[in-house]
Amino acid sequence: MTAPLHGLLSEDPVVATAGVGLFADALRDQAVTVTEAQWQPPMEGTEGHLVTVLADPRRAEANALAFARMTAAGADLVDVRPAREALGLERGTFLHAGPPIEWERASGPLRGALIGAVLFEGLADTPEEAERQLAAAAYDLEPCHHRDAVGPMAGVVSPSMWVYELRDEVHDHTSWCSLNEGLGKVLRYGAYGPEVVDRLHWMNAVLGPLLQQAVRARGPVDIKAILAQMLQMGDEGHNRNRAGSLMLLRELLPTLITADGSSSDIAEAVRFSGANEHFFLNLGMPACKLSTLAAEGIPGATVVTTMARNGTDFGIRTAGTGDRWFTGPANTPNGLFLGDYGPDDANPDIGDSAITETAGIGGFAMAAAPAIVRFVGGDVPMALRATRTMYEITVGEHPAYQVPILEFRGTATGIDVVAVARTGILPQINTGMAGRVAGTGQVGAGLVTPPAECFPAALAALADAVPSRA
Template sequence: MSPLSAPSRVVTVGAGLLDEALRAQAVETTPVSWRPPLPGTAEALAAVLADPRRQAANELAVSRLTSARPHLVGVRRASEVLAAGTFLHAGPPITWERASGPMRGALIGAMLLEGLAGDEHEAGRRLAAGEIALRPCHEHAAVGPMAGVVSPSMWLFEVRDDEHGGTAYCSLNEGLGKVLRYGAYGPEVLERLRWMDAVLGPALAATLERTGPIDLRSLTAQALQMGDELHNRNRAATSLLLRELAPAVVEAAPGAAAEVLRFINGNDHFFLNAAMAAAKVSTDAARDVPGSSMVVAMARNGTDFGVQLSGLGGRWFTGPAGVPDGLYLGSYGPDDANPDIGDSTITETSGLGGFAMAAAPAIVRFVGGEVSDAIRATRSMYEITLAEHPAYQIPGLGFRGTPVGIDVALVARTGLLPVVNTGIAGRVAGTGQVGAGLVKPPVEAFTTALIALAEQAI
């Protein structure tokens, strides 16, 4: 048969309109999913892809991440970890002058909590004068949700990696609504934090001395199969942790057991902070592999969104934080929203959160969209990651491992950005949470990281 007389078959690339038009004319088509590389990345992408170290470096980095075995080993006061006169915060480095409303609110609240100021005006003046050093949580083996502010009297989850030996910290979760991490600092916020300092922290510290290390990798794996994605849905994981803790809480702190267990039971996000520390210690295990293009941190401070790469040490690459698109509480709307904020994107960096939304169909009731959108989001992340997590599996995808190990080169080559789901903080200090949704990271953070990596390519 002559090629000219054979039935025609058409390969379509790009916009779906062409494919639809041909199919309407009964022409058989083979659609191909293809996207152009991110603008301005062609030379850097070619250099990174040609680096002979890259494949082995990425295999090593992602194997370290996925083989990490995080265990909750204790609860410690931040004063044991922090240098005197220092507050930690979420995201890349930032000054008081550039800090957003919720970040300023949380810092003011911490000043009042620590007795370093008599009122919010004095707190603001002292912070503006630089009397307190502000440092990113990530630079101190820690992570903080939303504003992420940690001051000396706060208590931290301590998580240790039994495989690689690292340790990471995260503050205890206050609950939802008007809380310090969303920039609220009213009397009820400070009263709760003082109770956490006097009762919750010591009770949990004594509890973990009785239980011994708790396997967070195992709890996370179970929670994924019970409908959580471990960023904005932690109901199953919190329940599993509560089961582990409850008997020892009663034994270790009988006088406070009822209020401690009631507090945890009333806060579906209590596990989130432990999950963040587990994700941090896992991604930290993958740091400092020369030639690796794998992302080991994504974090936001309410002004900037930053990323770090395994092959580039502690350097931050940033772009402007975007405003999330999602569902709002009560009468709040997009005009009330602050740009994206918090270290909780460490969950996505480790293969959870937005990358695992297919495991949590109910998440769409919190962040918006349809169940099909959640499944589509997870499937798309396999295109920009290096592996599937061997322990974190998704029942609805045939127990396929979650996509893990974001490769900045694949981000540039496909044009796909990481999927992030997030809470939304009010832009005015003191407002608290106003909603939850999805947010797009800035392209600049990934392109500048790629270009810097290309400069070090062999």
């Protein structure tokens, strides 16, 4: 027993530690080189359910299938249509971001966006009238995800609004998203003033029809390929979309400028699209939705297929639990604020755009976009650390979405509920911040994580779904 220890102390020791940091600190105080492993106990109360789910013989194969489907999914822009046609929305039905919610619990920005949408549809003449109607439950409210669609921030979609239509021919799925309005006082951030409604009418009358002509004349646009390329060009696909927006415009410009419309309308459509740095976001989101749609309905799979927020609740869904939502109170992002706004002005997390992180980009790919840290209040080491940490809670690395600074390592893809519960590491999301008060608009951008309680709840449901061996 003594032979292997011979000469152990003849050289300076190098120690690896895990757990409480006091031991590592004490060693450093003695000039000992320490490698500290990040470790913490499983989330409280999850031990029994972890044992059950980890013992499920279906899990490894099911997660491998979910990952394979997610990474194989295609995403082609094939059309631009009014939501009433594409989604079958009837007059008086409004989609919104996040899990289901009623007007009484709706956040300020969601209320503001719904008021604006009612005004846009001509169902009310004043904001006060629209608010009274909404409070009286005169309209049907439904999550975008329930129709395989996604909406940024408040995510409100009304029948007259135009939406992008994307197809995954591999799995025969379709997803949709509204057109991007730009930044500032816009509907998705809860603003509903005359300038907001007027812009929506212009998008409805001019931009949507012109984009429809451009897409139909050009033919399908491979949005997944643009996502893969933009990660090589400094975008991460959630809060930075500069390269993606320019690549998309390059694809559409030849048929856009030859569309049937007045020269002034075409010029304004080109100007609006080219000046909008988030023009591409509303295509990246449904592309990511198609990826996660492909993983739905796999018994035994513990992969997350939805992360979404409505400004009050944060909800997740998993491949093995179908349409069931697991929710907790949405956290408020930490980050940078515009103008004189501050933390007290920010609403809790809101939007379906966390579908980007669910599919392996956005906050999971911040190392690919070092410039994003100046927008969300972080730094480059933080971005590198965040991307590396996400590998601890996912089932694989995306073969198409790669991070150059990490030697072109694929982004962490397929959030595993089990890994989150075992490690306590929560998914990293970068996001815009909406004003807490309806009508305010955007107040900043920052970083946020889901409420921890979503994952133990999902784990418990997954454990209940494990077949009995009796």
